[in-house]
Amino acid sequence: MSNYxxxxxxxxxxxxxxxxxxxxxxxxxxxxxxxxxxxxxxETEPRRFKTSGAMVGxxxxxxxxxxYKIFYFAGDxxxxxSKPRKKDFLAWYAEPQVNPVRTRRPWDIEFGVNLGLRNYIxxxxxLYLYQMIGAGPHYMSARLERQARGFIFSDNFAVGAFTxxxxxxLLLNLQFRMRHLSNANLKLPNRGINSYNFLVGLSKSx
Numbered sequence: 001m002s003n004y005x006x007x008x009x010x011x012x013x014x015x016x017x018x019x020x021x022x023x024x025x026x027x028x029x030x031x032x033x034x035x036x037x038x039x040x041x042x043e044t045e046p047r048r049f050k051t052s053g054a055m056v057g058x059x060x061x062x063x064x065x066x067x068y069k070i071f072y073f074a075g076d077x078x079x080x081x082s083k084p085r086k087k088d089f090l091a092w093y094a095e096p097q098v099n100p101v102r103t104r105r106p107w108d109i110e111f112g113v114n115l116g117l118r119n120y121i122x123x124x125x126x127l128y129l130y131q132m133i134g135a136g137p138h139y140m141s142a143r144l145e146r147q148a149r150g151f152i153f154s155d156n157f158a159v160g161a162f163t164x165x166x167x168x169x170l171l172l173n174l175q176f177r178m179r180h181l182s183n184a185n186l187k188l189p190n191r192g193i194n195s196y197n198f199l200v201g202l203s204k205s206x
Contacts, residue, residue: 048082049080051203052075053171054073055075056199057197057200058197059072060197061193061194061195062194063191065145066146067102068102068144070195070197071100072197073097074096093118095134097114101140109140109141110138110152115134116136125164127164129160131158138153138154138181139151140152146193147189147191151187153181154181162205171203175198175199178195179197
């Protein structure tokens with residue numbers, strides 16, 4: 001009997017230590033799993049879709065008896081309202097521009113800024129389609145029969161696509177837009193100038 005108690009006193013502490021070690025190992029393993037899950041969740045958390053870049057392009061008026069050709073030099077900036085969690089999401093855009101214009105005279109100019117909304121549709125990580133609508137104040141120096149020179153509004157509707165060019169988030173921007181210029185009857189004549197326009201640009205997403 002004394003031999004049995006001697007054996008228990010020697011080995012039971014070892015058994016208790018083994019149980020403590022197993023419990024500690026399980027706790028460490030669970031902690032590592034939770035930490036890994038948190039890091040992965042942070043890495044996959046969507047960020048706001050933001051772009052900044054520039055565009056050039058060409059437009060031609062299709063209004064009756066109007067010779068008006070636009071050469072675009074514009075900035076292009078957009079920022080999604082929230083972190084995109086779906087394939088389609090909404091953003092605002094801003095487009096400052098200075099555009100040489102060819103009319104019956106050798107050259108004129110228009111300049112201003114457009115503000116509006118852009119709806120993106122994410123096809124995959126390298127391709128975003130979009131449609132946008134916006135307007136903004138401009139100044140036009142051209143003298144035309146159907147439209148008074150001076151302060152005008154530029155109304156725009158466009159469709160386009162961003163496609164990724166490299167791993168550094170450089171994007172090619174291709175766009176087709178319809179455009180209307182008029183001045184809300186602030187000055188006559190005010191029959192408006194309608195044009196179709198093609199633009200191409202480079203942007204950086206952040």
